[in-house]
Amino acid sequence: MRKFLYSVFMLAAVVLAACSNDDNGDIQPKRGMTLNASVENLSSRATMTDESGTWKFAFAQDDKVSVSNNKISNYYTFTNNGSQFTCAQAEVTKEDADWYAYFPGNEVDLTNQTGNFADVANKFAVAGKTAQTTTGENGLSITLKPKVAVLRIVKVDNYGPCDIYLKTADGKYVSGLKAKTNDAGYDVVTSDTKVSVFSKESNGNAGIYYVIVPADVKISIYNTDDNNRIKATKEAGLPAGRYYTLTTGPTTGTETATLADGTTETVDWVQLWIGGPRFAVKNVAEAMTWHDAVKTGSNFAWGEKWCIPSKADIKPFVDLADDVEAWAGKSKITKAGYPTFELKTDAQEGYNYVQITGYQPGYNKNTLNLYNKISSGFNTYNFWTSDQVDDKGCEFQIIENGGVIVGFGISNATYKDIPVLTRPILTAKTILWSNQYITNNK
Secondary structure, three states: OHHHHHHHHHHHHHHHHHHHOOOOOOOOOOEEEEEEEEEOOEOOOEEEEOOOOEEEEOOOOOOEEEEEEOOOOOOEEEEEOOOOEEEEEEEOOOOOEOEEEEEOOOEEEOOOEOOOHHHHHHHOOEEEEEOOOEOOOOOEEEEEEEOEEEEEEEEOOOOOOEEEEEEEOOOOEEEEEEEOOOOOOEEEEEEOOOOOOEEEOOOOOOEEEEEEEEOOOOEEEEEOEEEEEEEEOOOOOOOOOEEEEEEOOOOEEEEEEEOOOOOEEEEEEEEOOOOOOEEEOOOOOOOEOHHHHOOOHHHOOOOOOEEOOOOOOOHHHHHHHOOHHHHOOOOEEOOOOOOEEEEEEEOOOOEEEEEEEOOOOOOOOOEEEEEEEOOOOEEEEEEEEEEEEOOEEEEEEEEEEOOEEEEEEEEEEEEOOOOEOOOOEEOOOOOOHHHOOOOOOO
Protein backbone atom coordinates (compact mmCIF):
# COMPACT_ATOMS: atom_id res chain seq x y z
CA MET A 1 0.00 0.00 0.00
CA ARG A 2 2.82 2.42 0.88
CA LYS A 3 4.55 1.60 -2.41
CA PHE A 4 1.33 2.38 -4.29
CA LEU A 5 0.90 5.74 -2.56
CA TYR A 6 4.53 6.64 -3.18
CA SER A 7 4.11 5.84 -6.85
CA VAL A 8 1.01 8.03 -7.05
CA PHE A 9 2.82 10.95 -5.45
CA MET A 10 5.76 10.55 -7.83
CA LEU A 11 3.42 10.49 -10.83
CA ALA A 12 1.71 13.67 -9.62
CA ALA A 13 5.08 15.39 -9.25
CA VAL A 14 6.04 14.47 -12.78
CA VAL A 15 2.73 15.77 -14.13
CA LEU A 16 3.14 19.09 -12.26
CA ALA A 17 6.68 19.47 -13.54
CA ALA A 18 5.51 18.89 -17.07
CA CYS A 19 2.78 21.51 -16.69
CA SER A 20 5.24 24.08 -15.39
CA ASN A 21 7.47 23.66 -18.44
CA ASP A 22 4.96 23.65 -21.26
CA ASP A 23 4.43 26.66 -23.58
CA ASN A 24 1.76 28.31 -21.48
CA GLY A 25 3.26 31.82 -21.41
CA ASP A 26 5.07 31.47 -18.10
CA ILE A 27 8.49 30.85 -19.66
CA GLN A 28 11.02 33.52 -18.71
CA PRO A 29 11.98 35.43 -21.88
CA LYS A 30 15.52 35.03 -23.14
CA ARG A 31 17.80 37.77 -21.84
CA GLY A 32 20.76 39.21 -23.66
CA MET A 33 20.52 40.64 -27.17
CA THR A 34 22.70 42.05 -29.91
CA LEU A 35 22.11 44.97 -32.25
CA ASN A 36 23.79 45.66 -35.57
CA ALA A 37 23.28 49.40 -35.96
CA SER A 38 24.25 51.35 -39.06
CA VAL A 39 23.78 54.99 -40.01
CA GLU A 40 23.15 56.86 -43.22
CA ASN A 41 26.11 58.87 -44.55
CA LEU A 42 28.56 56.60 -42.78
CA SER A 43 31.98 58.19 -42.36
CA SER A 44 34.47 58.91 -39.61
CA ARG A 45 33.25 60.00 -36.19
CA ALA A 46 32.16 63.46 -37.34
CA THR A 47 32.96 65.05 -40.68
CA MET A 48 31.49 67.59 -43.03
CA THR A 49 31.57 68.13 -46.78
CA ASP A 50 31.43 71.69 -48.06
CA GLU A 51 30.43 70.41 -51.49
CA SER A 52 27.15 68.85 -50.37
CA GLY A 53 26.51 70.44 -47.00
CA THR A 54 26.14 66.97 -45.48
CA TRP A 55 27.27 66.06 -41.99
CA LYS A 56 28.60 62.51 -41.79
CA PHE A 57 28.78 60.29 -38.74
CA ALA A 58 29.92 56.89 -37.47
CA PHE A 59 29.52 55.05 -34.18
CA ALA A 60 32.47 54.70 -31.82
CA GLN A 61 33.35 52.17 -29.16
CA ASP A 62 31.28 52.52 -25.96
CA ASP A 63 28.55 54.53 -27.69
CA LYS A 64 25.17 53.74 -26.18
CA VAL A 65 21.85 53.29 -27.98
CA SER A 66 18.42 53.21 -26.35
CA VAL A 67 16.22 50.43 -27.74
CA SER A 68 12.53 49.75 -27.23
CA ASN A 69 9.65 48.02 -29.00
CA ASN A 70 5.90 48.36 -29.31
CA LYS A 71 5.29 45.68 -26.66
CA ILE A 72 7.03 47.47 -23.78
CA SER A 73 7.19 50.96 -22.29
CA ASN A 74 10.80 50.98 -21.10
CA TYR A 75 14.15 51.26 -22.88
CA TYR A 76 17.15 48.94 -22.97
CA THR A 77 20.63 50.41 -23.18
CA PHE A 78 22.86 48.74 -25.76
CA THR A 79 26.61 49.45 -25.69
CA ASN A 80 28.95 49.32 -28.67
CA ASN A 81 31.75 46.80 -28.07
CA GLY A 82 33.54 47.78 -31.25
CA SER A 83 31.81 45.39 -33.61
CA GLN A 84 28.19 45.45 -32.48
CA PHE A 85 25.91 46.71 -29.72
CA THR A 86 24.98 44.37 -26.88
CA CYS A 87 22.70 44.47 -23.84
CA ALA A 88 22.67 41.71 -21.22
CA GLN A 89 19.34 42.89 -19.76
CA ALA A 90 17.39 43.13 -23.02
CA GLU A 91 14.64 40.54 -23.45
CA VAL A 92 13.35 39.07 -26.68
CA THR A 93 9.61 39.33 -27.20
CA LYS A 94 7.22 36.39 -27.19
CA GLU A 95 5.80 37.52 -30.51
CA ASP A 96 7.08 39.63 -33.36
CA ALA A 97 7.37 43.34 -32.59
CA ASP A 98 8.56 46.61 -34.11
CA TRP A 99 11.88 47.63 -32.54
CA TYR A 100 13.20 51.19 -32.33
CA ALA A 101 16.72 52.48 -31.67
CA TYR A 102 17.78 55.98 -30.59
CA PHE A 103 21.28 57.45 -30.37
CA PRO A 104 22.65 58.94 -28.15
CA GLY A 105 19.63 57.91 -26.11
CA ASN A 106 15.92 58.37 -25.65
CA GLU A 107 16.62 61.81 -24.15
CA VAL A 108 19.14 64.32 -25.54
CA ASP A 109 20.18 67.49 -23.70
CA LEU A 110 20.93 70.27 -26.21
CA THR A 111 21.77 73.01 -23.71
CA ASN A 112 25.26 74.42 -23.12
CA GLN A 113 27.01 72.59 -25.94
CA THR A 114 30.79 73.00 -26.19
CA GLY A 115 30.88 73.79 -29.91
CA ASN A 116 33.49 71.21 -30.90
CA PHE A 117 33.31 68.21 -33.23
CA ALA A 118 33.40 65.71 -30.38
CA ASP A 119 30.35 67.19 -28.70
CA VAL A 120 28.47 67.25 -31.99
CA ALA A 121 29.22 63.56 -32.50
CA ASN A 122 28.02 62.78 -28.99
CA LYS A 123 24.71 64.61 -29.55
CA PHE A 124 24.12 63.83 -33.23
CA ALA A 125 20.68 62.27 -32.74
CA VAL A 126 19.81 59.42 -35.08
CA ALA A 127 16.92 56.99 -34.86
CA GLY A 128 15.64 53.97 -36.74
CA LYS A 129 13.25 51.04 -36.82
CA THR A 130 13.58 47.37 -37.77
CA ALA A 131 12.61 46.79 -41.39
CA GLN A 132 10.39 43.89 -40.32
CA THR A 133 8.79 42.81 -37.08
CA THR A 134 10.86 40.34 -35.07
CA THR A 135 11.21 38.84 -31.61
CA GLY A 136 14.88 39.75 -31.58
CA GLU A 137 15.82 36.13 -30.94
CA ASN A 138 18.51 36.31 -33.62
CA GLY A 139 19.53 39.86 -32.85
CA LEU A 140 18.37 43.18 -34.25
CA SER A 141 19.47 45.03 -37.36
CA ILE A 142 18.48 48.70 -37.60
CA THR A 143 19.53 51.55 -39.89
CA LEU A 144 19.41 54.88 -38.07
CA LYS A 145 18.79 58.18 -39.84
CA PRO A 146 19.70 61.72 -38.73
CA LYS A 147 17.02 63.60 -36.82
CA VAL A 148 18.97 66.81 -36.23
CA ALA A 149 20.87 69.48 -38.15
CA VAL A 150 24.21 71.11 -37.34
CA LEU A 151 24.78 74.85 -37.10
CA ARG A 152 28.25 76.07 -37.95
CA ILE A 153 28.34 79.19 -35.78
CA VAL A 154 30.90 81.82 -36.79
CA LYS A 155 31.75 84.27 -33.99
CA VAL A 156 32.71 87.19 -36.19
CA ASP A 157 34.95 89.14 -33.81
CA ASN A 158 36.57 89.18 -30.38
CA TYR A 159 34.17 91.72 -28.90
CA GLY A 160 30.58 90.83 -29.73
CA PRO A 161 28.24 88.58 -27.74
CA CYS A 162 27.74 84.92 -28.54
CA ASP A 163 24.79 83.48 -26.62
CA ILE A 164 22.83 81.28 -29.00
CA TYR A 165 19.33 80.11 -28.15
CA LEU A 166 16.44 78.64 -30.11
CA LYS A 167 12.70 79.18 -30.05
CA THR A 168 9.93 77.02 -31.45
CA ALA A 169 7.01 78.38 -33.46
CA ASP A 170 5.01 78.87 -30.25
CA GLY A 171 7.78 80.88 -28.59
CA LYS A 172 9.16 78.19 -26.28
CA TYR A 173 12.91 77.76 -25.70
CA VAL A 174 14.46 74.58 -27.09
CA SER A 175 16.22 72.52 -24.42
CA GLY A 176 16.47 69.01 -25.83
CA LEU A 177 14.93 66.02 -27.56
CA LYS A 178 12.86 63.08 -26.37
CA ALA A 179 12.25 59.84 -28.23
CA LYS A 180 8.78 59.43 -29.67
CA THR A 181 6.84 56.40 -28.46
CA ASN A 182 6.76 53.64 -31.08
CA ASP A 183 8.24 55.96 -33.69
CA ALA A 184 11.74 56.36 -35.13
CA GLY A 185 11.99 60.02 -34.25
CA TYR A 186 12.26 62.65 -31.53
CA ASP A 187 10.00 65.31 -30.11
CA VAL A 188 11.45 68.70 -29.19
CA VAL A 189 11.68 69.36 -25.45
CA THR A 190 11.04 73.00 -24.54
CA SER A 191 11.35 75.35 -21.59
CA ASP A 192 9.29 78.39 -20.61
CA THR A 193 12.45 80.13 -19.41
CA LYS A 194 15.48 80.98 -21.52
CA VAL A 195 18.10 78.26 -22.03
CA SER A 196 21.07 78.53 -24.39
CA VAL A 197 22.34 75.84 -26.71
CA PHE A 198 25.77 77.49 -26.96
CA SER A 199 27.57 80.49 -25.53
CA LYS A 200 31.03 82.08 -25.47
CA GLU A 201 32.43 85.07 -23.66
CA SER A 202 32.25 88.29 -25.66
CA ASN A 203 35.93 89.10 -25.23
CA GLY A 204 38.05 86.85 -27.42
CA ASN A 205 36.84 83.55 -28.84
CA ALA A 206 36.35 84.68 -32.43
CA GLY A 207 36.16 81.47 -34.41
CA ILE A 208 34.02 78.62 -35.70
CA TYR A 209 31.83 76.41 -33.52
CA TYR A 210 29.36 73.59 -34.14
CA VAL A 211 25.97 73.14 -32.49
CA ILE A 212 23.24 70.48 -32.75
CA VAL A 213 19.69 71.76 -33.32
CA PRO A 214 16.36 70.03 -34.03
CA ALA A 215 15.57 69.28 -37.67
CA ASP A 216 12.30 69.20 -39.58
CA VAL A 217 10.57 71.63 -37.22
CA LYS A 218 10.31 75.42 -37.42
CA ILE A 219 12.80 77.20 -35.17
CA SER A 220 14.15 80.72 -34.77
CA ILE A 221 17.79 81.28 -33.84
CA TYR A 222 18.86 84.22 -31.68
CA ASN A 223 22.05 85.72 -30.31
CA THR A 224 21.76 87.19 -26.79
CA ASP A 225 18.23 88.60 -27.03
CA ASP A 226 15.14 88.60 -29.20
CA ASN A 227 16.28 91.75 -31.00
CA ASN A 228 19.21 89.84 -32.51
CA ARG A 229 17.50 87.14 -34.50
CA ILE A 230 19.98 85.42 -36.80
CA LYS A 231 17.59 83.22 -38.72
CA ALA A 232 14.03 81.91 -38.76
CA THR A 233 13.45 78.70 -40.68
CA LYS A 234 10.44 77.91 -42.82
CA GLU A 235 7.66 75.78 -41.40
CA ALA A 236 9.42 72.59 -42.52
CA GLY A 237 12.52 73.49 -40.49
CA LEU A 238 16.09 72.58 -41.36
CA PRO A 239 16.49 69.28 -43.25
CA ALA A 240 18.06 66.60 -41.07
CA GLY A 241 21.64 65.49 -41.54
CA ARG A 242 22.92 68.74 -43.01
CA TYR A 243 24.85 71.71 -41.65
CA TYR A 244 24.28 75.42 -42.03
CA THR A 245 26.62 78.37 -41.54
CA LEU A 246 25.40 81.28 -39.43
CA THR A 247 27.33 84.31 -38.20
CA THR A 248 26.84 85.91 -34.79
CA GLY A 249 26.73 89.31 -36.46
CA PRO A 250 26.58 90.71 -40.00
CA THR A 251 29.63 90.47 -42.26
CA THR A 252 28.38 93.14 -44.67
CA GLY A 253 26.30 96.21 -44.04
CA THR A 254 26.11 100.00 -44.14
CA GLU A 255 27.29 102.90 -42.01
CA THR A 256 27.09 106.67 -42.18
CA ALA A 257 30.06 108.81 -43.21
CA THR A 258 30.03 112.44 -42.06
CA LEU A 259 31.91 114.66 -44.50
CA ALA A 260 33.84 117.84 -43.75
CA ASP A 261 30.96 120.09 -44.81
CA GLY A 262 28.60 118.33 -42.42
CA THR A 263 26.73 116.34 -45.05
CA THR A 264 26.37 112.60 -44.65
CA GLU A 265 26.37 109.64 -46.98
CA THR A 266 25.73 105.96 -46.52
CA VAL A 267 28.71 103.71 -47.19
CA ASP A 268 28.61 99.94 -47.60
CA TRP A 269 31.16 97.92 -45.65
CA VAL A 270 32.40 94.33 -45.81
CA GLN A 271 34.36 92.00 -43.54
CA LEU A 272 36.60 89.40 -45.23
CA TRP A 273 37.67 87.09 -42.40
CA ILE A 274 36.86 86.21 -38.82
CA GLY A 275 37.99 89.00 -36.53
CA GLY A 276 38.98 91.14 -39.50
CA PRO A 277 38.32 94.85 -40.03
CA ARG A 278 35.12 96.06 -41.66
CA PHE A 279 36.32 97.77 -44.84
CA ALA A 280 34.45 100.50 -46.67
CA VAL A 281 33.71 99.31 -50.20
CA LYS A 282 35.12 102.55 -51.62
CA ASN A 283 37.92 105.03 -50.99
CA VAL A 284 37.66 108.50 -49.55
CA ALA A 285 36.93 110.70 -52.58
CA GLU A 286 40.29 112.46 -52.64
CA ALA A 287 43.77 111.08 -52.02
CA MET A 288 45.16 112.18 -48.63
CA THR A 289 48.53 112.73 -47.02
CA TRP A 290 49.45 110.30 -44.29
CA HIS A 291 49.11 113.13 -41.73
CA ASP A 292 45.45 113.67 -42.69
CA ALA A 293 44.71 109.97 -43.09
CA VAL A 294 45.72 109.09 -39.52
CA LYS A 295 43.41 111.66 -37.94
CA THR A 296 40.74 110.15 -35.71
CA GLY A 297 37.32 110.98 -34.34
CA SER A 298 35.48 113.92 -35.86
CA ASN A 299 38.76 115.09 -37.44
CA PHE A 300 38.87 112.15 -39.83
CA ALA A 301 37.58 112.76 -43.38
CA TRP A 302 34.51 110.58 -42.77
CA GLY A 303 33.97 111.35 -39.11
CA GLU A 304 34.31 109.36 -35.93
CA LYS A 305 32.81 106.10 -37.21
CA TRP A 306 35.74 105.51 -39.56
CA CYS A 307 39.55 105.37 -39.50
CA ILE A 308 42.36 103.81 -41.54
CA PRO A 309 43.65 100.29 -40.80
CA SER A 310 46.94 99.42 -39.17
CA LYS A 311 49.28 96.70 -40.44
CA ALA A 312 47.97 94.51 -37.61
CA ASP A 313 44.42 94.97 -38.91
CA ILE A 314 45.40 93.56 -42.31
CA LYS A 315 47.72 90.84 -41.03
CA PRO A 316 46.63 88.23 -43.64
CA PHE A 317 47.63 90.68 -46.40
CA VAL A 318 50.98 91.34 -44.74
CA ASP A 319 51.70 87.66 -44.14
CA LEU A 320 50.80 86.69 -47.70
CA ALA A 321 53.36 89.18 -49.00
CA ASP A 322 56.13 87.04 -47.46
CA ASP A 323 55.28 84.16 -49.81
CA VAL A 324 56.62 85.64 -53.04
CA GLU A 325 55.97 82.44 -54.99
CA ALA A 326 52.27 82.73 -54.15
CA TRP A 327 51.82 86.08 -55.90
CA ALA A 328 54.74 86.99 -58.18
CA GLY A 329 53.78 86.87 -61.84
CA LYS A 330 50.21 85.83 -61.08
CA SER A 331 46.94 87.43 -62.12
CA LYS A 332 45.17 85.56 -59.34
CA ILE A 333 46.48 84.68 -55.89
CA THR A 334 44.89 81.62 -54.29
CA LYS A 335 46.63 80.35 -51.19
CA ALA A 336 44.80 78.30 -48.58
CA GLY A 337 44.12 80.25 -45.40
CA TYR A 338 44.27 83.67 -47.09
CA PRO A 339 41.94 85.93 -49.06
CA THR A 340 41.95 85.50 -52.82
CA PHE A 341 43.27 88.39 -54.94
CA GLU A 342 42.38 88.63 -58.62
CA LEU A 343 43.18 91.28 -61.24
CA LYS A 344 40.12 92.34 -63.22
CA THR A 345 39.05 95.02 -65.69
CA ASP A 346 35.77 96.86 -66.01
CA ALA A 347 36.10 98.24 -69.53
CA GLN A 348 32.65 99.82 -69.45
CA GLU A 349 33.44 101.88 -66.36
CA GLY A 350 37.03 102.46 -67.46
CA TYR A 351 39.05 101.06 -64.59
CA ASN A 352 41.11 98.08 -63.52
CA TYR A 353 40.68 96.62 -60.08
CA VAL A 354 41.85 93.94 -57.71
CA GLN A 355 39.00 91.88 -56.31
CA ILE A 356 39.70 90.48 -52.84
CA THR A 357 37.48 87.59 -51.70
CA GLY A 358 37.06 86.36 -48.13
CA TYR A 359 38.38 82.93 -47.22
CA GLN A 360 36.49 81.44 -44.27
CA PRO A 361 32.98 80.01 -43.75
CA GLY A 362 30.56 82.90 -43.76
CA TYR A 363 33.01 85.04 -45.75
CA ASN A 364 33.77 83.22 -48.99
CA LYS A 365 31.18 85.24 -50.91
CA ASN A 366 32.29 88.61 -49.53
CA THR A 367 34.38 90.74 -51.88
CA LEU A 368 36.29 94.03 -51.73
CA ASN A 369 37.64 95.92 -54.75
CA LEU A 370 40.72 98.12 -54.96
CA TYR A 371 40.57 100.09 -58.18
CA ASN A 372 42.58 102.31 -60.51
CA LYS A 373 42.07 103.92 -63.91
CA ILE A 374 42.93 101.81 -66.94
CA SER A 375 46.41 102.68 -68.15
CA SER A 376 49.25 100.90 -69.90
CA GLY A 377 52.33 99.82 -67.97
CA PHE A 378 52.36 99.77 -64.18
CA ASN A 379 49.18 100.13 -62.15
CA THR A 380 49.14 100.44 -58.37
CA TYR A 381 46.26 99.48 -56.07
CA ASN A 382 46.96 100.87 -52.64
CA PHE A 383 45.83 102.52 -49.41
CA TRP A 384 47.44 104.10 -46.37
CA THR A 385 47.92 102.26 -43.08
CA SER A 386 48.37 104.04 -39.76
CA ASP A 387 51.93 102.73 -39.36
CA GLN A 388 55.07 104.72 -40.08
CA VAL A 389 58.82 104.33 -40.44
CA ASP A 390 60.73 107.52 -39.65
CA ASP A 391 59.52 110.23 -42.06
CA LYS A 392 57.60 107.82 -44.25
CA GLY A 393 54.15 106.35 -43.96
CA CYS A 394 53.35 102.69 -44.59
CA GLU A 395 50.95 101.86 -47.39
CA PHE A 396 49.64 98.55 -48.63
CA GLN A 397 50.35 98.14 -52.34
CA ILE A 398 49.58 95.73 -55.13
CA ILE A 399 51.55 96.58 -58.27
CA GLU A 400 50.50 95.23 -61.66
CA ASN A 401 52.35 95.24 -64.94
CA GLY A 402 51.19 93.54 -68.10
CA GLY A 403 48.24 91.90 -66.40
CA VAL A 404 50.22 90.17 -63.64
CA ILE A 405 51.23 91.10 -60.10
CA VAL A 406 54.83 92.25 -59.75
CA GLY A 407 54.64 93.82 -56.29
CA PHE A 408 52.63 92.95 -53.19
CA GLY A 409 52.76 94.02 -49.54
CA ILE A 410 53.66 96.94 -47.28
CA SER A 411 55.74 99.76 -48.72
CA ASN A 412 57.75 101.95 -46.33
CA ALA A 413 59.00 104.26 -49.08
CA THR A 414 56.23 106.86 -49.35
CA TYR A 415 56.77 110.24 -47.73
CA LYS A 416 53.99 111.28 -45.40
CA ASP A 417 53.12 114.42 -47.38
CA ILE A 418 52.46 112.50 -50.60
CA PRO A 419 48.72 112.07 -51.32
CA VAL A 420 47.70 108.40 -51.36
CA LEU A 421 44.30 106.73 -51.62
CA THR A 422 42.61 105.94 -48.32
CA ARG A 423 40.37 102.92 -47.66
CA PRO A 424 38.70 103.42 -44.25
CA ILE A 425 37.52 100.75 -41.84
CA LEU A 426 34.84 100.99 -39.16
CA THR A 427 35.94 102.02 -35.68
CA ALA A 428 33.20 99.88 -34.10
CA LYS A 429 34.61 96.77 -32.44
CA THR A 430 31.46 94.76 -33.08
CA ILE A 431 28.24 95.06 -35.07
CA LEU A 432 25.01 93.40 -33.98
CA TRP A 433 22.23 92.25 -36.25
CA SER A 434 19.84 94.54 -34.41
CA ASN A 435 21.75 97.79 -34.88
CA GLN A 436 22.99 97.50 -38.44
CA TYR A 437 21.03 97.85 -41.64
CA ILE A 438 22.20 94.95 -43.79
CA THR A 439 22.31 95.46 -47.55
CA ASN A 440 24.10 92.37 -48.83
CA ASN A 441 23.91 89.63 -46.21
CA LYS A 442 20.69 87.80 -46.99
